[in-house]
Amino acid sequence: MKKQWIASVLCAAMLLSGCAAASSDPPSGRTPPVSDPTDPTPGIADPGDPNGPAGPGDPSGADEPGSPSDPSGPDGEPDGSENPGAPAVTWKPGGIGYPLVPSDPAVEQKVAMLTFDDGPSNYTPQVLEGLREAGVKAVFFITGYGAAQHPDLVKRIHEEGHLLGIHTMTHPNMTSLGREEQIAEIQPLIDLITDVTGEPPRYFRPPFGAYNDELLATLDELELELINWSNGSLDWDDVVDGYKDPNLVVEAVLDQLHPGSVILAHDTMKHTAEAVPLIIAALRERGYEFVVLP
Numbered sequence: 484m485k486k487q488w489i490a491s492v493l494c495a496a497m498l499l500s501g502c503a504a505a506s507s508d509p510p511s512g513r514t515p516p517v518s519d520p521t522d523p524t525p526g527i528a529d530p531g532d533p534n535g536p537a538g539p540g541d542p543s544g545a546d547e548p549g550s551p552s553d554p555s556g557p558d559g560e561p562d563g564s565e566n567p568g569a570p571a572v573t574w575k576p577g578g579i580g581y582p583l584v585p586s587d588p589a590v591e592q593k594v595a596m597l598t599f600d601d602g603p604s605n606y607t608p609q610v611l612e613g614l615r616e617a618g619v620k621a622v623f624f625i626t627g628y629g630a631a632q633h634p635d636l637v638k639r640i641h642e643e644g645h646l647l648g649i650h651t652m653t654h655p656n657m658t659s660l661g662r663e664e665q666i667a668e669i670q671p672l673i674d675l676i677t678d679v680t681g682e683p684p685r686y687f688r689p690p691f692g693a694y695n696d697e698l699l700a701t702l703d704e705l706e707l708e709l710i711n712w713s714n715g716s717l718d719w720d721d722v723v724d725g726y727k728d729p730n731l732v733v734e735a736v737l738d739q740l741h742p743g744s745v746i747l748a749h750d751t752m753k754h755t756a757e758a759v760p761l762i763i764a765a766l767r768e769r770g771y772e773f774v775v776l777p
């Protein structure tokens with residue numbers, strides 16, 4: 484895995500050095516990720532409030548996409564070559580729901596991370612296929628009900644080199660639950676993922692992006708880190724009969740693209756599965772490389 488980060492960082496650095504100034508794309512933060520898609524009760528604890536970067540409860544809006552997408556970049560295709568002298572950089576969110584930042588501040592940040600919530604589902608194989616063909620690793624924040632229906636896919640996600648994170652058993656708004664209920668929503672998935680991967684998961688994505696101090700304390704106790712998103716694909720928005728044009732998903736991602744983008748999508752939707760290769764190609768065209776968390 485380390486290899487991959489190194490390669491990613493190297494590519495990002497090389498590409499950046501060749502990039503010209505940004506275009507006049509839409510300003511940053513224009514489409515703050517709203518509450519979690521698949522959730523029937525949006526609006527609760529909408530993450531897009533205008534809190535400052537450090538403000539709790541604001542996973543989204545605050546992402547100040549530093550610079551808009553840069554269509555002038557080079558081809559952006561990672562060549563997979565590896566420089567033995569490259570620093571061993573790891574990527575972390577720069578706060579809850581904020582852009583990824585490198586462990587080495589000298590490293591440029593034209594990177595993005597794909598995250599998929601709510602699955603596994605019948606569409607997960609297609610998502611995995613798109614990722615495999617493009618050579619991209621992602622994070623899958625799984626649910627208890629998805630895992631119960633597709634235990635084989637949980638294993639496959641791991642076997643194909645992706646990261647498994649937790650998105651709760653039943654997808655509640657965690658801020659409305661007490662400590663014990665919160666733990667009951669999380670612990671079985673810790674056990675499941677540990678069983679599948681041989682080590683406990685490290686990351687948690689809250690349904691609806693909703694969290695509060697009590698949830699953070701629970702996560703702390705369970706040694707989990709909350710990861711929200713900074714770039715919502717809107718794959719949940721304007722869906723008609725379960726489908727929307729995958730190109731609109733790509734557009735939404737590009738509109739919000741910024742260095743260190745943590746992209747929220749759902750492997751429970753057909754159009755998202757179709758959009759995956761398009762998103763990857765569009766970002767690479769703009770000089771972006773894909774990374775995952777340690």
Ligand SMILES: [Zn+2]
Pocket residue numbers: 519520521522600601650654690691
């Ligand atoms: Zn969700």
